[in-house]
Amino acid sequence: MADPTTARPPLSTSGRSTRDLIRGLADVDWRRYVIYIAFVAVFVLFAVLLRDDGFLSQGNLLNIFRQTATITVIAVGMTYVIACAEIDLSVGSVAGLASVCSAMAIAHWGLMAGILAGLAVGVVVGTINGGLVSRLGIPSFLVTLGMLGIAAGVAQWITHSAPQPILNDTFNLIFGGGDFGPIPGLLVWMAAFVVVGAVVLNRTRFGRQVVATGGSRTAAEFTGIDTRRIKFQVLLISATVASVAGMLYAGRLQSGRFQWGSGDELSAIAAVILGGTSLFGGRGAVIGTLFGALLIGLINNGLILAGLESSQQQVVRGVIIILAVALARKK
């Protein structure tokens, strides 16, 4: 729990009665940590119930991480956006577009061009999203909803809906295909994003400004924070991070495809909110986001092992997410 802004229970305020204080602490203790409690509870539940289905095998556990990695990366960027009281619905299709642009550039011009092309997708989309939101004041919900369609459409259009194979082994190795000894490369990517994301959000002036802007835009503005710039930057970060996630899809699956990442925005948002970031901004927790994503991955994995059909999985997953958020809700 590295996040000082969310993990600290509100301490006593002179003038409140001890009873309020105790009640306050009682409230906070479990609500703030509900994601960790839920994670452990679900893990233990599956460990017991799915003992014979290989849930606890090293292979399966690494699998959970592997399947969760890209969502986690996207969700780290999303944490910034939501902590800033904005939303980015375009991340899933940005990942898809980045995967195909990267794949096509590799086929034509090689490795470096491929990586740059993938990143360029994020930077361009992020600049457009951020510019429209911060300069023209259009709500991010609408801008990124539009961009969701545009990015997905472009990805499908330029590839004529065909998968773009990636034959460059180095690329596939770097972006998620390879392993570092027993540790999957994807896990390293995930860890890097989480660590950098958590440190920047909690321990840098920029991170503090993001949270302040989301907490009270007026207050931030009067404190001298350029809140338009902050809003621009978080949307730029989110799209760029999503484009990296797109390349992770491409590397792992050795191809670029417009469907990669499709629907990920909703999983990412769910992970962020489960992790304790306030949907209304002002509070952000990257470590929480990691566990939010892991919980979703855990549930997916467990339900598959339990032999549920994908339709049933969706229902159970939905119920668990609503339940967790309801429990974590601040009255």
Next chain:
Amino acid sequence: MSAVVELRGIRKSFDSVPVLLGVDFEVGYGEVHALAGGNGAGKSTLMKILQGVYTKDAGEILVSGTPVAFSSVDDAKAAGIGMVFQEFSLVPSLTVAQNLYLTAEKRNRVGMISDRDSRDRGRRIFADLEVEVDIDAVVGDLSTAYWQLTEIAKAVAQNAQVLILDEPTASLARNEVDALFGLIGRLKGRGISIIYISHRMDEIYRIADRITILRDGRSLFTRRLDEVTPAEIVEGIIGRPDDGALSYRERESSAGTDVLLEAITLYSGTRVRGVSFQLRAGEILGIAGLMGSGRSELARCLFGIDRIDSGELRMHGRRIDVRNPRDAQRAGIALIPEDRREQGLVLEHSVTDNLLLPVLDTIRRGPFLDTRSGRRLSRTLIERFAIKAGDADQPVRRLSGGNQQKVVIAKWLGTRPEVLIMDEPTAGVDIGTKGEIVAMIRRLADAGGAVIVISSEFPELLAVSDRVLVLRNGAVADELARAAIPDEESLQLAVQGL
């Protein structure tokens, strides 16, 4: 006295509507300078120009004698001008220490900020100011008073030379006001100047050295407070001699004998603990009490916002169940809430839409709203309550505070309630409008309605009430007939429980 800040001939228009027409204003080193004027006189605009939020159209700003041009809040802050905002400028989700040094945090070589350093420096500032605040508390969990002290400390932490306090006591209890004034004294001692904006005459006399009065966008006069009488100030603000609206008058028709509303040992939440009272038709019942005494909570449960846990409410002797505001409205109860911007108005909607919101049912023709009769009703209300809204279709947000309050009152009176509850009806309202609101309350009672007035401003409470209930710790501690209260001081003592 040399001036730390001097404004000369400031002019400002919005959309070609002139708001400031040449204002002169100066503040000396270590001076507390009161700034007074009616709603719409231009106080906020002037202060926002000094703050760098708005840019002036014409005129000069001098800081320590040097002309400056502010084009942003940062410029003003760099010149040492700090504002303690009426609409507070702290981020509720951050701690006190994090707020104090927001964007001014100390950073190490790799750019990581240190909360520990903010805490240490913050503690020292609070110790210097002799204020006790938990530096690690999340600001959103603090009471208004601490919120405000944090706000002041933040300005001091940023080396502000001039603090602008806008209605700082609006939601403070008496002892908190004393603490604030003590703090202002210490700030003065450190050579920090304070611009003190307030409608409260007693505070101005208590704390300020000089006063400048604005009227209609011009500075009317600047005088030392020991050379100006309250009557001169009031006349300066409202532009005519005080008509005594705020002093007690015998009611034209005395309260009836029928009990209209009766509360029997009401309990609600933790703040209302066994309140009983009777309210007669045509009566104005004042409710006094400290912050946290359960004043507002009583109003909330009478209007069905908070649940009544036990006890009984009777209207005309018949038991009524008030589980939500709709029930209350149906029973003939209306509430004018404490915070008009948050609870009383839809700020972005037009004056007409706001006025008609509670009475939509009455202006229906079949399933459709009858816009014509709606407009007629809204026009009548605007006239009857003398609401200054150039255009009934403009958003309520653009009206001055006093006129917004009149819209809230008019909106609820449009429902023709039998019992009207008003929570702090004159907070943040200028003295002219205050008089109008007091007159409105009297007229309403004279017409047979019953009114409950909750107020922390004793002069107005004493001006209108037939009877005053004193709440303490959620229960009725005292019930005083108006005639039994000789002066403000004795009511003050009753409220404090002395």
